[in-house]
Each structure stands twice: as structure tokens, then as C-alpha cells.
Amino acid sequence: MSSGSVLSKLKPAQVIEITKAFMEFDDNDNGFITAQEMKECLGRSNVSHKDAEINEVIASMDANKDGTVSYEEYMKFMARMTTGQSSKSSQPPKKK
Numbered sequence: 001m002s003s004g005s006v007l008s009k010l011k012p013a014q015v016i017e018i019t020k021a022f023m024e025f026d027d028n029d030n031g032f033i034t035a036q037e038m039k040e041c042l043g044r045s046n047v048s049h050k051d052a053e054i055n056e057v058i059a060s061m062d063a064n065k066d067g068t069v070s071y072e073e074y075m076k077f078m079a080r081m082t083t084g085q086s087s088k089s090s091q092p093p094k095k096k
Helices: 005-009 012-025 037-046 052-061 071-082
Strands: none
Touching: 005 012, 005 071, 012 071, 037 052, 052 071
């Protein structure tokens, strides 16, 4: 199944929610998320996490393995999570 078809399964409200979450993580507004940005965002939200977990989640999202997660990579990953088309072991930490 192509990633385009995974994205097409999202409802408009889900796309908005996922986009807002990406924007929260992308501290410097450069269109990419780093592990450090994710750790800082979760810390500001008082979400407990282990660095190794964050690094694993980033690695799971980082399709091109450049060390950062683009908006497109994030959307595809989250679409798979939302539609149940990926393993639970690679789910990102949930905000509390």
C-alpha cells in the first residue's frame, strides 16, 4: 500500500491535529523535527520520556535516515499510527 493511500484515510480533523502536533515539535520552524526538539517539547508538556525512546521514535519516522523528520515523514508515520497500519512498538510517546 502506498503512503498516499494511507494519508487519504485520514479525516480532515486528523490532518489538522497531526499538523498542529508537528508544529509544536518543530521549535525553530524549519520544517523538520530533531530528537532534541521532541525531547524539549515533551519536557515543556511534562511528558516523561527516556532519551532512548525518543531516539527510537525519531529513527522510526526518519524514512530517509538523515537524522531529522520532515513534515512529510511525520505525516506518513502518524497516518500509519492513526489508521493502525504500523506496529505499536514504534508509536511516539503520548502527550499527557
